[in-house]
Amino acid sequence: MRRYLRRLVVQNWGLKVVSLLLALALWLVLVPQDKVLSEKTLTVPLETRNTPENMEIVEKSASTVDVTVRAPSRILSQVSPSTVTAGLDLERATVYQQDYPLNTSMISLPPGADVTEVRPNKVQIKLEWTKEATLVVHPSIRGKVAAGLRISKIEAAPKEVVVRGPESKVKTKDTATTAPVDVTDLSQTGEFEVDIILPKPELRLVSPRTTVQVTVTVEPDKANGKAGAPRKK
Numbered sequence: 001m002r003r004y005l006r007r008l009v010v011q012n013w014g015l016k017v018v019s020l021l022l023a024l025a026l027w028l029v030l031v032p033q034d035k036v037l038s039e040k041t042l043t044v045p046l047e048t049r050n051t052p053e054n055m056e057i058v059e060k061s062a063s064t065v066d067v068t069v070r071a072p073s074r075i076l077s078q079v080s081p082s083t084v085t086a087g088l089d090l091e092r093a094t095v096y097q098q099d100y101p102l103n104t105s106m107i108s109l110p111p112g113a114d115v116t117e118v119r120p121n122k123v124q125i126k127l128e129w130t131k132e133a134t135l136v137v138h139p140s141i142r143g144k145v146a147a148g149l150r151i152s153k154i155e156a157a158p159k160e161v162v163v164r165g166p167e168s169k170v171k172t173k174d175t176a177t178t179a180p181v182d183v184t185d186l187s188q189t190g191e192f193e194v195d196i197i198l199p200k201p202e203l204r205l206v207s208p209r210t211t212v213q214v215t216v217t218v219e220p221d222k223a224n225g226k227a228g229a230p231r232k233k
Contacts, residue, residue, distance in 0.1 A: 143184030
């Protein structure tokens with residue numbers, strides 16, 4: 001029996017190898033490429049959607065997720081970070097929940113591709129209530145006016161701005177400032193349109209206006225006893 005089996009394998013081995021190769025080639029030709037599946041893993045941004053209007057995201061433990069995709073080779077070649085999105089729906093989120101599950105249903109893919117795994121399987125997100133406050137605007141001045149003059153008044157219009165942000169970041173005692181106003185050698189009252197600078201990056205202006213008008217009023221400096229004095233002939 002053993003000799004028979006050995007002879008069965010060894011006899012005409014060349015023809016058998018050729019037959020095997022032909023069968024493999026025939027299989028590759030006849031089997032559609034759509035039936036041959038492959039996988040690859042992509043790192044894509046983790047987007048948050050439908051955050052409640054009266055809440056703010058203050059912390060998020062992961063900004064990206066690893067998504068493993070399975071698809072026919074023809075389709076898989078078209079799958080890239082630009083064609084895959086990961087969206088976490090926060091419509092039912094509360095300030096008391098911090099752990100949110102991540103699963104395959106939140107992944108959007110090109111037709112014909114499937115998600116086999118999402119890592120990590122959860123993300124920690126901290127939410128806070130949105131709060132508003134009115135902040136006084138303090139103009140920032142740099143430089144010295146022309147000799148013999150002094151600044152008598154500095155005014156901002158508007159004098160106050162309304163800001164919005166996470167509850168823990170909004171403090172009524174905070175103040176807003178402006179981009180520096182350069183008054184070097186200023187010889188008369190001037191008006192400057194400058195940007196508003198908020199005290200914390202988490203805050204944003206409620207109004208679409210992002211600038212204020214700063215008026216710098218100058219007058220003769222009587223303290224030095226020279227300004228405005230008549231010239232001697």
